[in-house]
Amino acid sequence: MATAARPDASQTSNPVGRGVEPLRAGKGNSFLLRKLHSLSGIVPIGAFLIEHLLSNFEALKGPLAYAEQVKFLNSLPLVRFLEVGLIFIPLAYHALYGVYIAMRGKANVIYYPWSGNWMYMMQRWTGYIAFVYIIQHVVRQRFMGVSLPEHPGAAFHKVQMELSNPWMLAVYVIAMIAVCWHFSYGIWLFAAKWGITPGANARRRFGYLCAVLGVVLAVMGLASIYAFVGPNYKNAPADVMPAQTMLYAPSSPGASLS
Amino acid sequence: MAEKTIQIEIKRQSGPDASSTWEKFEIPWKPGMNVISAMMEIAANPVNASGQETTPIAYDSNCLEEICGSCAMVINGKARMACSALVDKLEQPIRVQPLTKFPVVRDLAVDRSVLFENLKAVQAWVPVDGTYDLGSGPRVFPQQQEVAYPLSNCISCCCCMEVCPQFNDATGFVGAATIAQVKLFNSHPSGKVLKEERLRALAGDGGVQECGFAQNCVQACPKQLPLTEAISDITRDVTLQVAKDFLRA
Numbered sequence: 001m002a003t004a005a006r007p008d009a010s011q012t013s014n015p016v017g018r019g020v021e022p023l024r025a026g027k028g029n030s031f032l033l034r035k036l037h038s039l040s041g042i043v044p045i046g047a048f049l050i051e052h053l054l055s056n057f058e059a060l061k062g063p064l065a066y067a068e069q070v071k072f073l074n075s076l077p078l079v080r081f082l083e084v085g086l087i088f089i090p091l092a093y094h095a096l097y098g099v100y101i102a103m104r105g106k107a108n109v110i111y112y113p114w115s116g117n118w119m120y121m122m123q124r125w126t127g128y129i130a131f132v133y134i135i136q137h138v139v140r141q142r143f144m145g146v147s148l149p150e151h152p153g154a155a156f157h158k159v160q161m162e163l164s165n166p167w168m169l170a171v172y173v174i175a176m177i178a179v180c181w182h183f184s185y186g187i188w189l190f191a192a193k194w195g196i197t198p199g200a201n202a203r204r205r206f207g208y209l210c211a212v213l214g215v216v217l218a219v220m221g222l223a224s225i226y227a228f229v230g231p232n233y234k235n236a237p238a239d240v241m242p243a244q245t246m247l248y249a250p251s252s253p254g255a256s257l258s
Numbered sequence: 259m260a261e262k263t264i265q266i267e268i269k270r271q272s273g274p275d276a277s278s279t280w281e282k283f284e285i286p287w288k289p290g291m292n293v294i295s296a297m298m299e300i301a302a303n304p305v306n307a308s309g310q311e312t313t314p315i316a317y318d319s320n321c322l323e324e325i326c327g328s329c330a331m332v333i334n335g336k337a338r339m340a341c342s343a344l345v346d347k348l349e350q351p352i353r354v355q356p357l358t359k360f361p362v363v364r365d366l367a368v369d370r371s372v373l374f375e376n377l378k379a380v381q382a383w384v385p386v387d388g389t390y391d392l393g394s395g396p397r398v399f400p401q402q403q404e405v406a407y408p409l410s411n412c413i414s415c416c417c418c419m420e421v422c423p424q425f426n427d428a429t430g431f432v433g434a435a436t437i438a439q440v441k442l443f444n445s446h447p448s449g450k451v452l453k454e455e456r457l458r459a460l461a462g463d464g465g466v467q468e469c470g471f472a473q474n475c476v477q478a479c480p481k482q483l484p485l486t487e488a489i490s491d492i493t494r495d496v497t498l499q500v501a502k503d504f505l506r507a
Contacts, residue, residue, distance in 0.1 A: 018274075018361045018369075019359065019360050019361040019369065019372055019427075020359055020360075020372050020419075020425060020426060020427055020430055020431075021372075021427070021430035021464065022372050022375035022376050022379060022430070022432075022464070023375075023376045023379040023380065023430070023432040023436065023459065023460070023462060023463075023464045023465060024430070024462045024463040024464055025379040025380065025458075025459035025460075025462045026458045026459050026461065026462045027462045027463055028462055028463030030463045030464075030465075030467060030468075031461040031462070031463075031465055031466075031467045031496070031500060032500070034467035034468070035467060035497065101470075103428075104424075104426070104428040104429050105423045105424055105426075105429075105470055106423050106424075106426045106428075107423050108421070108423050108474075111335050111336065111421075112336070112421055112474050112477070112478070114472075114473070114474060114477050116471065116472050116473030116474065116477070117423070117472045117473070117474050119472070120423060120470050120471065120472030120473075123470075189471055192471050192486070192490055193469065193471055193489075193490065193493055194493065194494060194497060195490045195491055195492075195493050195494020195495070195497070196494075197490065198487045198490035198491045198494070199487060200484075200486070200487065203486075
């Protein structure tokens with residue numbers, strides 16, 4: 001046994017010679033980048049996702065309530081700064097670095113079909129789905145067509161038109177489930193990987209909690225989609241508050257009291 | 259009545275750069291056989307299933323009681339110890355191949371020195387060299403022993419690394435075994451003198467951050483080490499260490 005010569009280690013920078021490279025102790029900054037990716041998924045992206053789903057839920061109350069919510073969000077102080085700093089930049093980082101992470105992993109569920117391994121693979125696939133979906137969603141809903149920050153009253157109609165295409169509706173339903181899955185399992189992963197839930201029992205219990213959150217968010221999201229395509233608000237008007245623009249906020253009675 | 263036999267297929271490779279090929283064997287069954295003893299039978303009579311004479315299989319093994327860590331192989335698609343892989347409990351033909359993420363030396367013998375390099379990189383030892391009398395060591399309370407003992411059971415078999423989707427050429431991930439040893443030696447009353455250095459080492463490229471928490475390691479570990487718990491604890495410690503170093507810089 002072991003009569004064959006060992007591979008010559010001096011030929012490469014890898015001290016083992018070939019195979020997987022050993023730890024580059026204390027070198028590089030991938031730790032910081034990876035932790036930033038992990039954190040950005042919770043805050044601000046996760047927080048934004050919850051806000052977005054809650055706002056969409058207003059659609060169940062009809063086009064006017066939905067318009068009011070869009071108008072409220074666009075009236076937040078420094079809203080364009082918030083949009084870029086707390087949504088666009090973190091989301092772009094999380095998405096691009098996430099694809100980088102996913103492409104370097106080698107899923108082996110075929111050989112090791114264990115639940116954690118399935119979730120590992122699902123986290124990557126739901127990430128890919130979210131990546132593609134969010135790009136088209138932002139381009140088509142934020143930057144194409146009627147501009148909602150200036151015309152919040154057109155929000156319901158714009159989404160309704162989008163979802164009137166059955167293919168687009170299917171894309172939204174799939175993406176809604178994928179994103180809620182990715183976020184809720186992401187919370188679980190965050191707790192496990194940052195050392196918040198080191199114990200097996202703690203992880204299991206927190207897993208139930210995350211599963212409940214994921215289901216609640218997905219059901220809320222799907223209910224919002226139903227508000228646009230269901231019978232309640234068919235053929236919503238193109239703009240429910242045509243007179244209002246964000247440039248001149250209407251004065252409300254009683255404002256002079258303050 | 260014909261003698262009972264077992265079917266075994268082995269992925270063979272004559273050297274590190276040779277191409278690999280599957281060779282079939284049919285060998286007499288014996289009670290209580292395991293994969294290593296099956297290969298001992300082949301060595302005693304190196305003839306393959308088609309009757310051709312061949313060479314004995316090269317493989318690493320030593321204790322034959324799942325404590326030395328030498329004989330990790332991929333058996334019927336799963337990384338495990340060959341000595342505790344009982345033939346009667348395996349589906350036949352038994353397909354045996356070397357660990358897939360480690361360079362093959364010959365046949366089933368692989369070069370696992372990456373684990374040794376990783377353990378050196380995190381200084382997985384108690385830095386007492388015995389050159390002078392330090393007196394009796396510090397007291398270790400039973401509660402600490404309860405934590406340390408399971409971690410000390412690691413046999414360096416590399417199964418946790420083989421099954422990990424993140425342990426590959428692209429990431430150069432350090433693997434669960436080394437992280438568990440960092441937890442072991444950081445909890446040791448004398449070993450913890452190197453605690454900060456070990457944590458800083460694990461913040462390097464290929465360190466704890468590469469874990470994707472697929473949890474295959476803890477499923478595959480033949481010694482049932484609490485590997486995911488160790489990764490969780492050590493990642494927290496590494497994060498705090500990095501934060502402290504940043505604020506004290």
